[in-house]
Amino acid sequence: MNFPYFIARKYFLSGKKKNFINVISIISMVVVAIGTMCLILALSVFNGLEGLLRSMYGNFDPDIVIQPTSGKSFIYDSAYFDQIQSVDGVMGVSKVIEDNVLVQYKDAQRLVRMKGVGRDFDQFSGIKNVMVSGQFPLVRDSIAYALIGRGVQYDLSLSLKNDFYTLQMYYPKDIGPGVVNPSRMYNLLNIIPGGIFAIEKYYDDNYVFVPVEFARELLDYDNKLSSFDIYLEKGANSSQIKEVLQSKMGNRFQVKLGEELHSDLYKVLKIEKLFVFIILVSIIGIASINIFFSLTMLVIEKKKDISVLFAQGASTKLIRNIFLYEGCIVAFTGAGVGLLMGVSLSLLQQHYGLVGMGMESAVMNSYPVKIELLDVFLTVIAIVIITILASIQPAIKAGKSFSTHTLQ
Template identity: 50%
Template sequence: MNVPLLIARRYFLSKKKRNIISIISNISMVGVAVGTMALIIVLSVFNGLEDLVRSLYGKSDPDLVITAVKGKSFELQAPLMTRLRATPGVHLVTEIIEDNALLQYRDRQMVVKMKGVSSNYYHQSNIDSAIVDGSHELHRDNLDYALLGAGVQHELSITLDNRFAPMRLLYPKAGKFRVSMDPDAYFTQKNILAGGVFLIEQRIDDSYIFVPLEFARNLLNYGNRRTALEVKVKTGQDVGDVKQAIKQRLGAGFKVLDSDEQHVSLLKAIKIEKMFVFITFAFILLIASINIFFSLSMLVIDKKKDMAVLMAMGAGRRTIRNIFLFEGAIVAQVGAITGLVLGVGICWLQQTFHIVSMGMATSVVDSYPVKMQLSDVVLTGVAIIFITISVSIRPALNASRLDVRDNL
């Protein structure tokens, strides 16, 4: 039988309701419960935001992207494509030419990210499911068409499939030129029709247009160069294993990026924010747990005679110390379990019934995204254990140092 735990439990359950020590202990439990609940909810919201980012970019992101280590483009040679397609797990390879270009429509213009894609792009990406107006086809009726982000279309007031007023894309020519008033001396220009509008994510919608690969190659004069190759992995294959196999086949001159690495800055920012939020709420939990320190200190004063009797009966200083450590642990545990149950319950309600909305008409989701993870619960539990020991150890040591003769 664990005597310190038994006595600690007795002290916890037998407190009188009007006892000031009992009131402070109850305040401690409520503080720990509220702090734990808030921590679980906030961490779950950050998990939901992280998954939301992945799902939004997943409509246009490939499984793997291959780019050059040096420079923004590389020479695409037949042996390279042969080695890549022969890599186990590779299902599809799409050629990409991407660069900034000046987009003109009637009397308006803006700089856009032009992405030229090969004809098999729609087997690679789910962007066709993000089309909100027009068609997803980039080539039909022997004409080239572009897909526009919703923000680009709105900025330039572009009309779809307007053959009387096509869009014009301009790209600077390489080399040095004499001063001239003729823009043809400085820019390569090509016309293209707007075929469809997509809505993926604001950063993409406000800056990207998709065009056929041949159109981009001719406008940019890229010849056999490409800025990237996008790889679709076979169903059931591990993306990490395929990534390592491609790296070995292509050598050190190429970078192979998976989905998270393609948006490493954004995902890292979310993780850093989540870490700082955890630290902040851990400090709040610490402040809430200071009441445990005060209640234990008062309990030590109140139970001096009991401790002296126990020591006179043969209880060691370690036993006395453990009584108050267990007492602090019980108070914190009751509050933590209550907070965990409330936090998990609120997150479940939000996941199931979408109670709290984003409150913005332009939001891509109606309610705050929430995702619970076991690691967050474990991390919160570890933090509470550490905080409880920190605030309980001083009163427990004071109790173990009581003089028996002075308190009998």
């Protein structure tokens, strides 16, 4: 006859050792829950850090950059500019001249990365969102101003309130032999500090923004540029526009998405996230050994009872499924609780910032988190696989025990 599963399970779990086995099952649930919660939290933090970096770099980097394939500059041709602007989805194009220069403020000196940008930079760049003091436009009332990284400001002890001192910029000339006058060996221009920005340590410690006309005069670039910074319309397909631009500009230029400028950093984050996932899944796998032991103990204790179940109409498949379902109940209950706790804590951190950075100078007051459905899905898949691996051997052992007692 067809023996009902719930009757078989109730009978199967009765006995003197039931409480001990239940304790082991509860411990397994708790460990799986904690491991799952930690996995969701860790992956969410990595997602938050990646989102934070993209947000910070998005304030500095354009959507697309066009650079010469070889060398650090190229001869500007208005045809290039017209070709770029003719592409659908392009909102603005900024001419860029970039190089290392020596800056001096009062008696302090240091090398910086000067980036001369066009007027479209003022209109479309996100740098205005990270200004900490001063004003944003690089040109106001036909007067050129410099935007200075906070780290450069600290090194130079620069004050925006002091109107008596300007920022002096030096750049070596391409001179020939026989020049003995030191003043003829470099170009020197003065510019007024107009604002301080704070994005990320590397940019804050190295970059100074100036108008492209100022940079062209300082570097004697005449009709040369370093690159084009391109800003796209909201919702535009950046990858598709990149391909169109590359076909228009030819092999003399390389077209890169803004995020490709930091591809190595994003790759490192993804590798770290992968290793954290593997380590925490391994911990959950080790915790699932308790499921294996509890089910194995159940098989050993219930060998004779399996024969009784067979005599009452149970099949080999039913006996095997009892063990598989028991393992699934333990693991999935723990995983469900862990997922609920992990997602809940991540949402609380995301909205209320429960755990702070612990540093006053930090970019954010609390750790950034972001929940991705793919992470939740992969976590569930990993737990399903671990559960099957932990439960299948005791289930097979129960089937063999069933066959043995049948023969007897």
